[in-house]
Amino acid sequence: xxxDIYVVIEHLRGQAADISYIMLGGARALAQKTGGEVVAVLxxxxxxxxxxNMSADKVLVVDHPALAEFTSDAYQKTLAGLIxxxxxxxxxxxxxxxxxxxxxxxxxxxxxPLISSCQRFSADGRPISQICGGKIMVESDLPEVTTxxxxxxxxxKPEEGQSGKTxxxxxMDAPALDDLRVTLKQYIEAEAGDVDISKEPILxxxxxxxxxxxxxxxxxxxxKALGGVVSASRPVVDQGWMxxxxxxxxxxKTVKPKVYLTLGISGAxxxxxxxxxxxxxxxxxxDPAAPIFDIARYGAVIDMFDLFEVxxxxxxxxxxxx
Amino acid sequence: xxxVALFKLVPDLVEELEIDGNGTALNMDFLRLIINEFDDHxxxxxxxLKERGGAQVSILGPDIEGVEDVLxxxxxxxxxxxxxxxxxxxxxANNHAMARAVxxxxxxxxxxxxxxxxxxxxDLDGSLGPLLAEYLDMPYVGYVSGVxxxxxxxxxxxxxxxxxxxxxxxxLPAVLGIQAAEQPPRYIAVAKVxxxxxxxxxxxxxxxxxxxxxxxxxxxxxxxxxxxxxxMIEGSAEEVTTRLLDIFKEIGVL
Numbered sequence: 001x002x003x004d005i006y007v008v009i010e011h012l013r014g015q016a017a018d019i020s021y022i023m024l025g026g027a028r029a030l031a032q033k034t035g036g037e038v039v040a041v042l043x044x045x046x047x048x049x050x051x052x053n054m055s056a057d058k059v060l061v062v063d064h065p066a067l068a069e070f071t072s073d074a075y076q077k078t079l080a081g082l083i084x085x086x087x088x089x090x091x092x093x094x095x096x097x098x099x100x101x102x103x104x105x106x107x108x109x110x111x112x113p114l115i116s117s118c119q120r121f122s123a124d125g126r127p128i129s130q131i132c133g134g135k136i137m138v139e140s141d142l143p144e145v146t147t148x149x150x151x152x153x154x155x156x157k158p159e160e161g162q163s164g165k166t167x168x169x170x171x172m173d174a175p176a177l178d179d180l181r182v183t184l185k186q187y188i189e190a191e192a193g194d195v196d197i198s199k200e201p202i203l204x205x206x207x208x209x210x211x212x213x214x215x216x217x218x219x220x221x222x223x224k225a226l227g228g229v230v231s232a233s234r235p236v237v238d239q240g241w242m243x244x245x246x247x248x249x250x251x252x253k254t255v256k257p258k259v260y261l262t263l264g265i266s267g268a269x270x271x272x273x274x275x276x277x278x279x280x281x282x283x284x285x286x287d288p289a290a291p292i293f294d295i296a297r298y299g300a301v302i303d304m305f306d307l308f309e310v311x312x313x314x315x316x317x318x319x320x321x322x
Numbered sequence: 323x324x325x326v327a328l329f330k331l332v333p334d335l336v337e338e339l340e341i342d343g344n345g346t347a348l349n350m351d352f353l354r355l356i357i358n359e360f361d362d363h364x365x366x367x368x369x370x371l372k373e374r375g376g377a378q379v380s381i382l383g384p385d386i387e388g389v390e391d392v393l394x395x396x397x398x399x400x401x402x403x404x405x406x407x408x409x410x411x412x413x414x415a416n417n418h419a420m421a422r423a424v425x426x427x428x429x430x431x432x433x434x435x436x437x438x439x440x441x442x443x444x445d446l447d448g449s450l451g452p453l454l455a456e457y458l459d460m461p462y463v464g465y466v467s468g469v470x471x472x473x474x475x476x477x478x479x480x481x482x483x484x485x486x487x488x489x490x491x492x493x494l495p496a497v498l499g500i501q502a503a504e505q506p507p508r509y510i511a512v513a514k515v516x517x518x519x520x521x522x523x524x525x526x527x528x529x530x531x532x533x534x535x536x537x538x539x540x541x542x543x544x545x546x547x548x549x550x551x552x553x554m555i556e557g558s559a560e561e562v563t564t565r566l567l568d569i570f571k572e573i574g575v576l
Contacts, residue, residue, distance in 0.1 A: 012483075071490065072462060097465035098482075100441070100499070101464050103448055105456045105462055107447075107453065108453045109456050113538065114448045117445070126541060131446055136543060136544075140539060143538075181493040182491070182493075185477065186489050187489070190485025226570070238502045251485070266335065283552060299551075300555040302559065306559045307563065311559070314563050314567055318567060
């Protein structure tokens, strides 16, 4: 085993995801402890230009038509060979639709430990993970063998993984990629929806705490009075109460409004990562321990149903709406 | 077609979580456990597939407090076999140990399709699905929110950021990590669950001793530091409203 920190670059349809740069930032912090290099690993087809602004000492590029789009089987095969051959100190994956399909299978296949939901590394280089919807942090030992980790945002900024100079590129051969059990049929574009919440300056966002579909009317009324629109977290969309186009979070939209007012949203990592760019987050929740209060500028522990009536009335009064 | 849905019980995050005296685990004494919500979606998806195309649905869960409720509820929804797994699920149990231990019980069921929640709130060594898939030598696809069975394979909707969906074709047998069922888990009246308690039987499988390798060694567990905590607005609805209006005016929203 060497002391290098590998980062599996996550990209989709020709674009590197923010988390790729965040991971490079984390890898640099860890590499300073281990004394190794930061090595980006890029799988794809004609994607080499993605590495231009990456802060890495080296980039290993595996180019193959079967890797053009992500499929778990082909990517697992390629990475299994590469990790076994190179034996780095650690391999970072995104805690995402792509990274989670890879890391677990590779941990079992290569018999290597896996630590998930790592947000940052301690001063001693130990991974610190966030579990229980963001309510509990866990510091783990970094095992003395090649360790796989999945990373969540929050500990490092994308800028920490960017650089003005192009890193050294090393081309690697792909293994035989035939007899694949998983194939991509097609992409289905996001539904357009009536509004694009990623462009709205005022969002009133509701979560599980809204309790019923009928209660959404109150949120709609408040949003309308404020000149904004209603967005939602996952449980509300899964219930079918709001369309997917209004979903804020990991599988939904990333938003950066002027004000993001949350009602009954706990602020689990999957939601938090998509609202970090908001200019101001104001959180209303009955649970004083809700993680949303750790990222909000203002908060109030109050039942939204106690607040709605008086807040809607006052906003309307100020706006001159009857 | 044999479909297996596997579930875990996890802390209800609505309750206050306490860390034990050693500072390395959750204090389980007063913790209320509920079904992992993604596993609930996995069970729903299994039932939907049965209703659509016919299948035998088996539901498996670890034998800890609350397991029978989940199993009988699944029976009322239409599950055919209910299986309780006895073994060491307390303390340091992790997903690697669980995945290894449950492999033989799963092989016995000869599943064509295994559905499990894409993640659970206590996961610290990845989620269960991909580990199971590899120990069973099956393909894995996670973040799934729609499943169609067709002729020795499944077509799944795999979610990506921004609302993009990838339609993936997967050869069976396979393991899927369910993000959301095609419709929300159905509500079952308590009376129906009680009925199931009288008629359905729960089978028991004893798991092999747990092998924790592959998981992490926890050094310490702590609550997030409140360094950048929000400025809290105290008081009645009227007082909170007054302050919110001031803030809205300050930032030019009103």
